[in-house]
Amino acid sequence: xxxxxxxxxxxxxxxxxxxxxxxxxxxxxxxxxxxxxxxxxxxxxxxxxxxxxxxxxxxxxxxxxxxxxxxxxxxxxxxxxxxxxxxxxxxxxxxxxxxxxxxxxxxxxxxx
Amino acid sequence: xxxxxxxxxxxxxxxxxxxxxxxxxxxxxxxxxxxxxxxxxxxxxxxxxxxxxxxxxxxxxxxxxxxxxxxxxxxxxxxxxxxxxxxxxxxxxxxxxxxxxxxxxxxxxxxxxxxxxxxxxxxxxxxxxxxxxxxxxxxxxxxxxxxxxxxxxxxxxxxxxxxxxxxxxxxxxxxxxxxxxxxxxxxxxxxxxxxxxxxxxxxxxxxxxxxxxxxxxxxxxxxxxxxxxxxxxxxxxxxxxxxxxxxxxxxxxxxxxxxxxxxxxxxxxxxxxxxxxxxxxxxxxxxxxxxxxxxxxxxxxxxxxxxxxxxxxxxxxxxxxxxxxxxxxxxxxxxxxxxxxxxxxxxxxxxxxxxxxxxxxxxxxxxxxxxxxxxxxxxxxxxxxxxxxxxxxxxxxxxxxxxxxxxxxxxxxxxxxxxxxxxxxxxxxxxxxxxxxxxxxxxxxxxxxxxxxxxxxxx
Numbered sequence: 001x002x003x004x005x006x007x008x009x010x011x012x013x014x015x016x017x018x019x020x021x022x023x024x025x026x027x028x029x030x031x032x033x034x035x036x037x038x039x040x041x042x043x044x045x046x047x048x049x050x051x052x053x054x055x056x057x058x059x060x061x062x063x064x065x066x067x068x069x070x071x072x073x074x075x076x077x078x079x080x081x082x083x084x085x086x087x088x089x090x091x092x093x094x095x096x097x098x099x100x101x102x103x104x105x106x107x108x109x110x111x112x
Numbered sequence: 113x114x115x116x117x118x119x120x121x122x123x124x125x126x127x128x129x130x131x132x133x134x135x136x137x138x139x140x141x142x143x144x145x146x147x148x149x150x151x152x153x154x155x156x157x158x159x160x161x162x163x164x165x166x167x168x169x170x171x172x173x174x175x176x177x178x179x180x181x182x183x184x185x186x187x188x189x190x191x192x193x194x195x196x197x198x199x200x201x202x203x204x205x206x207x208x209x210x211x212x213x214x215x216x217x218x219x220x221x222x223x224x225x226x227x228x229x230x231x232x233x234x235x236x237x238x239x240x241x242x243x244x245x246x247x248x249x250x251x252x253x254x255x256x257x258x259x260x261x262x263x264x265x266x267x268x269x270x271x272x273x274x275x276x277x278x279x280x281x282x283x284x285x286x287x288x289x290x291x292x293x294x295x296x297x298x299x300x301x302x303x304x305x306x307x308x309x310x311x312x313x314x315x316x317x318x319x320x321x322x323x324x325x326x327x328x329x330x331x332x333x334x335x336x337x338x339x340x341x342x343x344x345x346x347x348x349x350x351x352x353x354x355x356x357x358x359x360x361x362x363x364x365x366x367x368x369x370x371x372x373x374x375x376x377x378x379x380x381x382x383x384x385x386x387x388x389x390x391x392x393x394x395x396x397x398x399x400x401x402x403x404x405x406x407x408x409x410x411x412x413x414x415x416x417x418x419x420x421x422x423x424x425x426x427x428x429x430x431x432x433x434x435x436x437x438x439x440x441x442x443x444x445x446x447x448x449x450x451x452x453x454x455x456x457x458x459x460x461x462x463x464x465x466x467x468x469x470x471x472x473x474x475x476x477x478x479x480x481x482x483x484x485x486x487x488x489x490x491x492x493x494x495x496x497x498x499x500x501x502x503x504x505x506x507x508x509x510x511x512x513x514x515x516x517x518x519x520x521x522x523x524x525x526x527x528x529x530x531x532x533x534x535x536x537x538x539x540x541x542x543x544x545x546x547x548x549x550x551x552x553x554x555x556x557x558x559x560x561x562x563x564x565x566x567x568x569x570x571x
Binding site: 003004005006007008009010011012013028029030031034038041042046048049051052053054055056057058059060061062063064066074078079081 | 146153158159160161162163164168230231240241242243244245246248249252253254256257258259260261262263284285286344345363364374487488489490520521522525526556557559
């Protein structure tokens with residue numbers, strides 16, 4: 001069940017991608033966030049409470065929309081466009097907290 | 113004249129006008145922007161292949177949006193434009209960049225910081241549920257992706273954006289169940305004399321409100337948001353109108369309390385800050401022309417204090433003229449004076465907006481202990497209060513060190529304002545007395561791979 005609802009611009013070229021092993025369709029120009037959340041209600045789980053998250057600010061400030069590819073690469077879903085053949089997985093916890101953020105410099109962030 | 117090496121951070125209304133002004137004086141500025149296309153958040157351009165006209169995307173502001181887009185398109189061959197590029201750290205004379213997974217450094221001689229703003233967020237229990245978004249997010253979903261954040265949407269909080277987004281959603285065919293404004297009719301009546309100083313802007317506000325009324329969208333004023341509930345996603349929002357509690361079943365909530373300036377870069381650059389009572393935040397100091405406390409660093413647009421998009425265009429141009437004048441170039445001083453006058457007028461109008469949509473000063477007093485304040489590290493209001501009580505912490509950076517509030521990936525962009533309110537309330541003081549979270553590099557997460565030696569380099 002998707003979270004976002006398309007209300008315009010539905011005539012764009014379809015793009016095929018895979019989410020949690022399931023073949024799905026998005027539209028060219030969708031962000032990864034839009035592609036996933038028009039098909040599903042979450043992007044990731046909180047690494048602390050385990051609760052589902054689906055982004056919050058959609059403009060690169062909150063950093064709550066990181067999602068993983070099957071190969072383990074992490075993408076910020078609101079700022080990355082969907083590409084043909086992308087293989088994504090939701091519900092994966094983000095990297096362990098010991099690696100996160102500026103206070104652990106110089107390792108500096110995580111997310112790969 | 114000294115060699116000029118100007119860099120502009122941000123390609124919204126302020127950054128674009130600053131770039132245009134420098135180009136008009138024969139300079140070739142570098143324009144660094146995190147977005148893939150120029151326009152900023154307010155005039156954000158959809159990806160290639162989208163077809164809605166400017167009138168649909170930007171409404172009354174279509175003319176301004178298209179003019180700004182055209183201004184940048186006109187100078188693209190005379191600027192070093194770097195889209196999709198994050199400035200993740202800065203120091204005197206140097207910016208650290210991340211673009212397509214690779215880091216780089218960029219020296220600058222003069223810098224115009226036009227970093228804009230994001231929603232000011234005061235959370236309620238359940239705000240981390242899927243389907244709950246900031247008002248700005250709701251607008252980005254519609255403008256940039258042609259999507260609504262849900263099929264039955266409630267908009268809540270306060271500020272001009274609340275009514276604008278509700279109107280845009282209803283007009284686009286989404287079902288808007290209600291607008292819940294924490295400001296009261298009394299607030300708006302008291303603000304009238306100030307708002308009438310810009311009758312055209314005021315008229316637009318009335319138009320949105322009238323449109324919502326005639327299209328049957330209920331607008332409730334003077335409310336308090338209690339909590340959102342749901343399992344896998346939000347399914348209801350509880351609110352109080354001063355007499356009774358209500359529950360509104362819904363599958364999406366967009367909320368926010370006006371905007372907050374994005375100041376982390378100015379902070380890393382060592383700009384002096386001062387608490388601004390009207391905006392209820394510490395802001396980097398600057399003079400009427402946009403000069404910060406650091407020579408060669410200029411501030412323009414909402415990143416230097418919320419003034420709105422029109423003012424951002426003027427401030428961008430004004431800051432560029434200051435940069436040029438400081439470098440010994442001849443500039444049109446009459447034009448500079450006009451811009452300053454326009455900015456001063458806008459500042460008076462902002463007083464009216466703050467009165468019409470006042471910050472809910474009782475928010476912290478009502479925030480329950482179990483409320484998650486920091487959505488990155490999941491730190492609750494109760495933990496913050498307990499920490500302050502147990503350790504005597506009365507300052508934000510101390511509170512951060514002890515509880516991890518504001519230490520996660522968002523670096524306090526989402527939670528900083530709310531955490532300061534909770535701490536101030538716990539200490540029986542005001543948010544001006546608890547300090548501000550210091551900016552720390554990287555201001556946004558970097559991939560490990562970007563920090564490793566890259567092709568052709570050795571460690």
